[in-house]
Structures are given as C-alpha cells and as structure tokens.
Amino acid sequence: MFRLEPLTNLFDLLDHYWEHPRTQRRVALALIFAFIGGIIAIELNRRGLLAGLPVELTRFVPSNHFQAVNFAFTMLLVLEVMSLILVLSCSLSRSVGKQFEILALILLRNSFKELSHMHEPITLSLDFQPVLHIIVSASAALVIFLCLGLYYKVQRPQGYITSAMDRMHYVMAKKILALGLFLAFIGIALWDGWMFATTGQSFDFFETIYTVLIFADILMVLVAQTFMPSFHAVFRNSGYVIATLLMRIALGAPPFWDAAVGIVSALFALALTWAIRVFPPSSVSSSCS
Numbered sequence: 001m002f003r004l005e006p007l008t009n010l011f012d013l014l015d016h017y018w019e020h021p022r023t024q025r026r027v028a029l030a031l032i033f034a035f036i037g038g039i040i041a042i043e044l045n046r047r048g049l050l051a052g053l054p055v056e057l058t059r060f061v062p063s064n065h066f067q068a069v070n071f072a073f074t075m076l077l078v079l080e081v082m083s084l085i086l087v088l089s090c091s092l093s094r095s096v097g098k099q100f101e102i103l104a105l106i107l108l109r110n111s112f113k114e115l116s117h118m119h120e121p122i123t124l125s126l127d128f129q130p131v132l133h134i135i136v137s138a139s140a141a142l143v144i145f146l147c148l149g150l151y152y153k154v155q156r157p158q159g160y161i162t163s164a165m166d167r168m169h170y171v172m173a174k175k176i177l178a179l180g181l182f183l184a185f186i187g188i189a190l191w192d193g194w195m196f197a198t199t200g201q202s203f204d205f206f207e208t209i210y211t212v213l214i215f216a217d218i219l220m221v222l223v224a225q226t227f228m229p230s231f232h233a234v235f236r237n238s239g240y241v242i243a244t245l246l247m248r249i250a251l252g253a254p255p256f257w258d259a260a261v262g263i264v265s266a267l268f269a270l271a272l273t274w275a276i277r278v279f280p281p282s283s284v285s286s287s288c289s
Contacts, residue, residue, distance in 0.1 A: 004176055011175040014182065015086050027079055034075055038068035066112070073109040078189070080105060081209055085185055088178040089171065092220055093155055096240045096269060099213065100148050103247050103262055106206060107141040110258070133255050140259030147266035154270075156277050160228040170227045174220070181216055185209065210248045217241045232281035236272070243269040 017023060044050050045061040084098045114130040114137075161167045192205050221237040228234070246265030250258045 004172065007179055008172050008175040011089065011179045011182075014179075015089070018082065018086060031072055031075055031079075035068055035072040038071045039065060042068055069112045070109070073105070073112050077102065077105055077109060077206060081185065081206070082182075084213075085178055085181045088181065088216070088220075089175045092217070092224065092237055092240055093273070095217075095220075096243055097148060097151055099210075099244055099247055100144055100151070100266055100269065102206075103250065103265075104141040104144045104148070106251065107137045107144070107259065107262060110255075111137040111141075136256055136259050140262050143263050144266045147263075147270045151266075151270050151273055154274050154277050160230065160233045160281075166227050170224070173223050177216060177220065177223070181212065184212055188212070204251075207248070207251050210244075210251055214241070214244055214248055217244050230281060232276075236276050239272040240269065243272070 041050075041061050042063065042065050046063050050061060080098075080102050084095065084102060087098050088095050111134040114133045161170060188205065188208055192208075218241055221234070221241055224237050225234055228237075243265050246261055246268060250261035250265060252258075253261050
C-alpha cells in the first residue's frame with residue numbers, strides 16, 4: 001500500500017488545487033463568460049451573421065436563446081461531477097449525498113432544457129406540456145433537496161474501523177479509486193466531445209458517468225468489506241449502492257418517471273440512514289453464547 005503513496009499524494013494535490021478559492025472563482029467566471037458568449041453566438045446566428053464561418057462551426061450554434069441556459073447548466077453539472085469524484089475519498093455516505101446534490105441539479109437542468117422547446121415569447125396555450133415538465137422536475141428537485149437536508153442531519157459516524165492503520169489504508173484505497181475515476185471522467189469527456197465535434201451526435205455524458213459511478217460504488221463496498229466485515233457495515237454500504245442505482249435509473253427514465261424514481265431513491269437513502277442511526281451495530285449483531 002505504501003508503494004502507492006505517490007498516487008495518493010497526486011490526488012491530494014489535485015484536490016487542493018480544485019478546492020482552492022482562487023480556482024473556484026475562476027470556474028465561476030468561466031461559467032458566466034460561457035453563458036454570455038452562448039447568448040451572443042445564438043443572437044448572431046439568428047441574424048445570419050455567422051454565415052461566413054465554416055459550416056463545421058456554425059452547425060453547433062442553435063437558434064433558440066434558451067439553449068444558452070441549458071449549456072451553462074450542463075457545464076455547471078460537469079464541474080459538480082468533478083467535485084463528486086474528489087469527495088469519494090471522504091466517506092461513502094458523503095459521496096452518496098453529493099450524488100443526490102447532482103441529481104437535484106440535473107432535474108433543475110431538465111426544467112431549463114424544457115425552455116428550448118418553448119416559443120419566443122412563451123405562450124402557455126402552446127407550451128403547456130413543457131411547462132408541466134418544468135413544474136414536475138422542479139418540484140422533484142425541491143423534494144430531493146429537503147430529503148438531502150434530513151439525510152445530512154441524521155448522519156452519525158458509526159466507528160466501524162477502530163485501528164488507525166486500517167483507517168489510513170482505507171483512505172488511501174479510496175483516494176486511488178477516486179484518482180482512477182478522475183482519469184475515467186477526463187477520458188469520457190474527451191471522447192464525448194470528440195464524437196460530438198465529428199458526428200454532431202449528442203451523447204448523455206451524465207448517464208455514462210453515473211453508470212461508471214455505480215461500478216465504482218460496488219468496488220468501494222468490496223474494498224470496505226476488507227476493513228469493515230460486519231453485517232451492519234456491509235448492509236449500510238450495499239444499501240447506499242442501491243440508492244445510487246435508483247438514481248441511475250432516474251436519469252434514463254422519461255419525463256415524470258425520472259422525477260418519481262429520483263424521489264424514491266432519495267427517500268430510500270434517507271430511510272436507510274435513519275435506520276442505521278436508530279439501530280446501531282450492537283442492536284443487530286448476533287453472538288454465539
């Protein structure tokens with residue numbers, strides 16, 4: 001394990017750089033400029049002022065101003081996924097909470113995506129279906145936000161690992177896994193960007209990332225069992241993987257169903273966390289006596 005210490009040091013360096021206030025300010029400014037630049041490009045395209053540019057560039061510029069909102073929120077979600085990967089080194093429960101944060105943001109992004117299907121100006125009689133989708137997705141995001149607040153409130157450390165050496169090895173293993181996920185994140189982003197630039201087809205980056213995260217969570221459960229073999233710990237960790245699986249199903253579900261499955265996954269994670277707190281390891285363990 002100590003031979004892998006350079007990898008954990010690399011992860012610590014990456015985490016420090018990403019969480020630095022200066023980096024966060026630069027990221028926020030990049031989002032602002034991307035949003036304003038998107039609106040300007042769309043307006044120029046609507047007025048036909050991009051006709052002199054190569055068609056390989058102009059074909060990616062939409063004609064609906066609301067697409068700039070979708071673009072900005074997509075970038076924000078990509079950055080949130082980056083934060084999710086880095087938080088994997090903390091704990092499985094916090095990682096699950098971060099995934100619910102992203103799910104809530106994705107539902108809000110779906111609300112903004114519906115704006116691209118509306119007319120300019122918006123007319124309720126013509127845009128009733130998109131408005132209904134906005135209401136459902138936004139309401140589901142609010143419910144998940146409320147569940148997330150309760151989820152963090154009822155969290156309590158269980159102290160499964162008592163050995164300091166085991167705890168250090170466990171943290172190192174999680175950092176190495178997070179570093180591998182970061183490389184996968186970069187690879188998927190580059191591949192999707194390349195395919196979009198060459199074929200014009202849009203791939204769902206977030207569904208792919210969530211699928212990868214499910215396998216990562218399962219691997220995390222198997223790694224955790226090495227250090228936390230008790231029934232209580234395995235049940236807790238496996239239950240959180242089920243919650244992430246439900247989140248993945250919600251991402252691929254059609255409108256209305258995505259909101260319903262997302263709420264069910266949040267309620268399941270909240271109920272699991274409450275049960276773990278109410279029934280500690282000593283109350284569910286059996287002993288031969």
